[in-house]
Structure formats: C-alpha cells, structure tokens
Amino acid sequence: MTAAAVERVRADLLARGLVEGLPAEFAAGVTRFAQPTQAELDGLVGDAGELAGRLAAGTVGAGDLPLLTRVLFFARHADVLAAAGLPVPVYDVLGSFRENLGRPVGPRLAARPAAGRRWRLLGRSVGFPIGVPACVLNGSEAEVRYNLANGWTVLTYKTVRGRAHPPNEQPNWVFAPRETASLPPGAAGDVVADPWDWVPPGVPSVSTVNSFGVPSPAPEEWMADLERSLAAVGDDALLLVSVMGEDPAGTGELAALAEDFARTARLAEEAGAPVVELNLSCPNTLDRSGTGVKPPLCLDADATVAVVGAVRRALDDRTGLVAKLSWLDEPSLAALVPRLAPLVDGVAGINTVQSRVRRSDGAATFPGRELAGLSGAAVREPALDFTRRLVALREAGGPRFDVLAMGGVTDPASAAALFALGADAVQSASGAFADPFLAQKCIAELGGTV
Numbered sequence: 001m002t003a004a005a006v007e008r009v010r011a012d013l014l015a016r017g018l019v020e021g022l023p024a025e026f027a028a029g030v031t032r033f034a035q036p037t038q039a040e041l042d043g044l045v046g047d048a049g050e051l052a053g054r055l056a057a058g059t060v061g062a063g064d065l066p067l068l069t070r071v072l073f074f075a076r077h078a079d080v081l082a083a084a085g086l087p088v089p090v091y092d093v094l095g096s097f098r099e100n101l102g103r104p105v106g107p108r109l110a111a112r113p114a115a116g117r118r119w120r121l122l123g124r125s126v127g128f129p130i131g132v133p134a135c136v137l138n139g140s141e142a143e144v145r146y147n148l149a150n151g152w153t154v155l156t157y158k159t160v161r162g163r164a165h166p167p168n169e170q171p172n173w174v175f176a177p178r179e180t181a182s183l184p185p186g187a188a189g190d191v192v193a194d195p196w197d198w199v200p201p202g203v204p205s206v207s208t209v210n211s212f213g214v215p216s217p218a219p220e221e222w223m224a225d226l227e228r229s230l231a232a233v234g235d236d237a238l239l240l241v242s243v244m245g246e247d248p249a250g251t252g253e254l255a256a257l258a259e260d261f262a263r264t265a266r267l268a269e270e271a272g273a274p275v276v277e278l279n280l281s282c283p284n285t286l287d288r289s290g291t292g293v294k295p296p297l298c299l300d301a302d303a304t305v306a307v308v309g310a311v312r313r314a315l316d317d318r319t320g321l322v323a324k325l326s327w328l329d330e331p332s333l334a335a336l337v338p339r340l341a342p343l344v345d346g347v348a349g350i351n352t353v354q355s356r357v358r359r360s361d362g363a364a365t366f367p368g369r370e371l372a373g374l375s376g377a378a379v380r381e382p383a384l385d386f387t388r389r390l391v392a393l394r395e396a397g398g399p400r401f402d403v404l405a406m407g408g409v410t411d412p413a414s415a416a417a418l419f420a421l422g423a424d425a426v427q428s429a430s431g432a433f434a435d436p437f438l439a440q441k442c443i444a445e446l447g448g449t450v
C-alpha cells in the first residue's frame with residue numbers, strides 16, 4: 001500500500017519535471033529563514049540529492065517515505081504526497097498566512113469518518129466531539145471544509161478582530177523536536193527550535209512553537225467567509241467563532257476594550273455564528289511588556305469578567321458564549337470560574353504556553369519576538385491539570401458549563417485522557433497540524449467508548 005503510494009508520488013514528480021530540482025528547492029526551503037551550520041546543511045541536502053537520484057532511477061521504496069516527506073514539505077511540494085493519500089503536515093510553514101487560508105495542503109479522506117451516534121455539546125447534538133480549536137488551521141471556508149472532510153466536528157473559526165490586523169513577519173510556525181516531554185503545570189518553556197526542524201507526521205510526541213500575532217482579515221472579508229463556512233457545516237458539526245477585542249485608541253481603558261470585544265462578537269453573530277468564543281488567553285491586550293508580546297487578559301479576573309459580561313449583554317440570548325482561558329494556577333482559576341459560570345455556556349482551554357524560543361545558534365527563532373507560544377505534547381500535563389481543576393469547579397455547583405479541553409492532544413490516548421477527566425469536547429491544534437488523520441484515528445478508537 002505504502003510502496004504503491006510512493007510509486008505514485010514518483011510518477012507524479014517525474015511527470016511534473018520536479019525530480020531534478022528537488023535538492024535545490026529543499027535547500028531553499030531549509031535556509032529560507034536562517035542558516036543551519038554548513039555541516040548540517042550539507043548532510044540534509046546530500047540526503048535530498050541521493051533521494052532525487054533514487055527517484056530518477058526508479059529505486060525508491062516504502063523505506064524512503066520519511067525522507068521523501070521531509071524533502072517534499074520543505075520543497076513546498078507536499079501536495080504531491082497529499083494527492084497520493086500520504087500524511088503531510090496540513091499547513092505550509094514556508095507559505096504566508098494568506099496563502100495557507102486558501103489552500104490546506106494535507107490529504108483529504110475520500111469518505112468523512114463518523115461514529116454513528118451523537119453527543120450533546122453547548123446545547124447542540126454533534127458527531128464525535130473532537131475538533132480543531134481557534135488557530136490558523138481554521139481561518140477560512142477552504143480550511144473549514146477540509147477539516148470537516150477529515151472527521152473533525154467541533155471547529156472554532158480562528159480568532160478574528162474588529163479591524164484588519166497583519167500577521168507577524170515569517171517564520172510564524174516551527175516544529176520543536178527537542179520538546180518531546182511535557183512541561184510541568186505552571187512552567188514556561190525554554191525552547192530551542194530551528195525553522196528547518198522537522199517531526200514526521202503522526203508522531204505523538206510532536207510539539208510546535210508559533211508566533212503569528214493573531215492576524216485577522218478585515219470584518220467585511222471574514223464575515224463573508226464565515227457565512228460561507230457556516231453554510232458548509234452540516235447539522236452534526238459545530239463551528240464556533242473566536243473573537244478578540246482591542247483597545248483601538250490605546251487608552252488603557254477597560255471599557256473601550258470590553259466595547260470592542262462586544263462589537264466584534266456582534267459582527268460574528270451577525271454573520272451567523274451559533275456560538276462565540278472569546279479569546280481571553282492570547283497575549284493580546286492592555287500592557288506593553290517590552291518583549292513584543294503582552295500577557296493574556298484572563299490573568300486579570302476583574303477585567304475578564306467585565307469583558308465577558310459586556311459581550312453577554314450585547315449578544316442575543318440564543319447565541320452561545322464560550323470563554324477561552326490559558327493555563328491558570330489554582331487560586332486564579334478558582335477565583336475566576338465561579339464568576340464566569342453565570343455568563344457563559346462553555347469554558348475552553350488551554351492556550352499555548354508562552355515560552356522563550358531560540359534557534360540552535362542562539363538567535364531568536366522569530367526575529368524581534370523573544371517569546372512565542374509552545375503547544376503540542378509539551379503542554380499535555382498543564383492541559384490535564386487545568387481540565388481536572390476546571391471540571392472539579394463545575395462539579396462543585398453553580399451554573400453548569402461545558403468544557404472544551406485542549407493542549408497536547410496528538411493521538412487517541414491523549415484525547416481519551418481529557419475525555420476521561422470530564423471534557424465535553426476535545427480539540428487539537430498542533431496534533432491536527434502534524435497528523436491529518438488524527439480525527440479519523442480518534443473516532444475509530446474512541447467513538448464507541450466515550
């Protein structure tokens with residue numbers, strides 16, 4: 001099966017005249033944002049050269065697939081693997097945020113996997129409640145359609161703003177192959193990650209670091225796209241919409257921030273959003289810390305409750321509301337959740353863990369931004385810890401809310417661990433990026449038991 005798919009890839013590459021140029025295109029991708037040492041570069045490009053030789057000679061086999069995948073991904077020909085049904089990361093890290101919105105690069109399943117029963121979530125009935133959270137994998141109609149086709153049912157449209165906001169300069173998203181173990185809850189990472197780093201698709205210990213800056217198209221653009229995206233969602237799936245407010249005039253006034261959150265939430269509602277998720281967890285608002293990023297709003301309980309209350313009052317009663325939090329310590333979460341519970345239908349978390357990220361040569365991986373968001377296997381323990389405490393706070397009484405858990409879900413076992421703690425839905429960003437077949441695997445393994 002794999003040998004036949006590799007042969008199909010070879011035939012496709014030959015037919016498109018791509019084999020000869022592959023080592024040079026791979027080298028260009030590897031060196032796009034920074035230079036490896038000469039020895040490392042020579043090793044990588046040498047391997048790509050030998051692979052190209054085997055492709056030309058017709059001697060490639062299934063054993064070449066790992067190298068072939070890395071070479072085609074960084075040569076920006078991952079679509080050839082996807083067309084043969086082979087797994088590749090679903091986002092082109094060499095392409096811009098815009099390019100990716102129009103073109104998810106992963107393989108698409110011929111038949112959408114389904115568990116054959118329904119679950120309750122946020123007052124709706126959905127298929128197996130596994131999904132993709134607010135992130136760049138879910139920012140357009142094309143991406144939403146792609147995720148639905150591959151079995152994800154609980155999608156959160158990427159955080160949008162009340163005015164256009166450009167992405168940070170590339171690179172924006174890098175594998176963190178040295179982060180194979182989880183940080184303990186509450187710790188910040190100190191990560192070494194190079195833009196040419198790689199983790200093969202489907203490896204459960206995958207972690208990534210990202211620094212996108214929460215880009216957003218202008219409301220006219222995202223509202224029209226959101227309407228089309230919602231039209232693509234059948235009655236067994238749910239598309240939430242993540243929004244974020246700003247303090248446009250930079251006055252530092254909470255009322256201005258809350259009003260902008262409410263205005264943006266109303267725009268999402270106007271476009272048809274059945275549920276609005278408030279991004280209270282990205283480095284987004286109020287202070288300037290001098291490192292190019294700001295602390296998340298949810299660290300300030302009074303500000304968070306003021307914002308969520310303002311949004312709740314602004315929205316129609318029928319529109320669902322979810323608050324997305326980052327990992328919070330015991331006293332902070334225990335103080336916040338009882339105040340949020342009367343205002344929301346669900347609480348989502350965790351977000352990425354803000355970490356220092358450097359290249360192996362010591363320079364910042366994301367130039368000008370010393371801190372970036374770490375996610376995937378490296379944040380699994382913080383996510384379990386947060387979910388356990390969040391569910392306990394819900395069980396302690398007060399208005400019932402659903403729990404949308406995420407952080408470190410990269411295989412069925414890590415998804416099952418969050419469901420076992422009481423999560424109503426589980427989402428995956430880094431895992432969904434690194435394994436295009438993750439939803440299918442979760443449905444097959446967990447659809448009968450959760």
Ligand SMILES: Cc1cc2nc3c(=O)[nH]c(=O)nc-3n(C[C@H](O)[C@H](O)[C@H](O)COP(=O)(O)O)c2cc1C
Pocket residue numbers: 133134135136158159173208210212214242279281282324349350351352375376377379406407408409427428429430431
């Ligand atoms: C590339 C990338 C972009 C993200 N963008 C957003 C965003 O716009 N809004 C948001 O609330 N969370 C965002 N997140 C955080 C994810 O939704 C999720 O909370 C986090 O990555 C932890 O899950 P994971 O371990 O499955 O990646 C982003 C994560 C990644 C990896």
